[in-house]
Amino acid sequence: QVQLVESGGGVVQPGRSLRLSCAASGFTFSSYSLHWVRQAPGKGLEWVAFMSYDGINKYYADSVKGRFTISRDNSKNTLYLQMNSLRGDDTAVYYCTREARDYGYDFWGQGTLVTVSS
Amino acid sequence: SYEVTQPPSVSVSPGQTARITCSGDALPKQYAYWYQQKSGLAPVVVIYKDTERPSGIPERFSGSISGTTVTLTISGVQAEDEADYYCQSADSSGTYRVFGGGTKLTVL
Numbered sequence: 001q002v003q004l005v006e007s008g009g010g011v012v013q014p015g016r017s018l019r020l021s022c023a024a025s026g027f028t029f030s031s032y033s034l035h036w037v038r039q040a041p042g043k044g045l046e047w048v049a050f051m052s053y054d055g056i057n058k059y060y061a062d063s064v065k066g067r068f069t070i071s072r073d074n075s076k077n078t079l080y081l082q083m084n085s086l087r088g089d090d091t092a093v094y095y096c097t098r099e100a101r102d103y104g105y106d107f108w109g110q111g112t113l114v115t116v117s118s
Numbered sequence: 119s120y121e122v123t124q125p126p127s128v129s130v131s132p133g134q135t136a137r138i139t140c141s142g143d144a145l146p147k148q149y150a151y152w153y154q155q156k157s158g159l160a161p162v163v164v165i166y167k168d169t170e171r172p173s174g175i176p177e178r179f180s181g182s183i184s185g186t187t188v189t190l191t192i193s194g195v196q197a198e199d200e201a202d203y204y205c206q207s208a209d210s211s212g213t214y215r216v217f218g219g220g221t222k223l224t225v226l
Contacts, residue, residue, distance in 0.1 A: 035215065037217075044202075044204065044217060044218075044219050044220035045153070045155075045161065045204050045206075045217040045220065046217060047206075047214075047215040047216060047217055050215065059213050059214060061119075061214070062119050095160060095161075102149065102166065102167050103163070103166045103167075103172070104151035104153075104163045104166040104206065105151070105153070105161070105163060105206070106163060106172075108160035108161060109160065110160060111160060
């Protein structure tokens with residue numbers, strides 16, 4: 001069955017960096033575009049970043065552009081999110097999600113919590 | 119940046135019909151999706167491509183579109199439908215995704 005498992009979250013000081021990983025299984029990883037979506041405590045969902053199935057196209061929300069970098073390793077079935085210059089408003093649960101063309105985000109990970117605090 | 123707008127809350131009694139709207143200028147051009155999120159869990163898609171229902175989603179969930187507004191309708195609301203619902207789409211270029219602010223559905 002399809003599984004997405006995020007890891008790498010934790011408590012980090014403002015201005016520092018963190019790298020999230022999303023390990024995928026149960027489907028042909030290299031055939032799907034993937035996204036990161038986050039949710040601050042008690043708040044709504046916020047789209048963060050997109051990477052196309054082949055790794056060529058990447059797009060970012062304005063709130064993270066220039067600070068976050070999305071990447072993937074199709075040989076390891078893993079998606080990454082490198083987060084630099086972290087701020088307090090980056091505190092959130094970060095979800096990895098698969099986009100099935102025209103079907104939306106059909107599978108989500110369980111999320112990993114990132115807390116930015118001194 | 120592009121935004122889609124939902125009401126923050128909707129309340130209905132069991133058995134009634136709940137309607138949640140989502141407005142955005144690009145909705146006539148870009149598909150909308152609806153996600154249900156229950157407390158502490160990851161979202162689940164309940165409507166895709168404006169009006170389509172995934173397998174396994176009850177028939178009481180339906181979607182419609184009129185101009186720049188899409189609507190999620192839940193007919194015969196049940197207590198288990200109490201959740202947050204999010205509209206999701208993209209800007210006119212299809213590049214940047216966006217979520218609405220979410221609507222909390224309360225079943226009275």
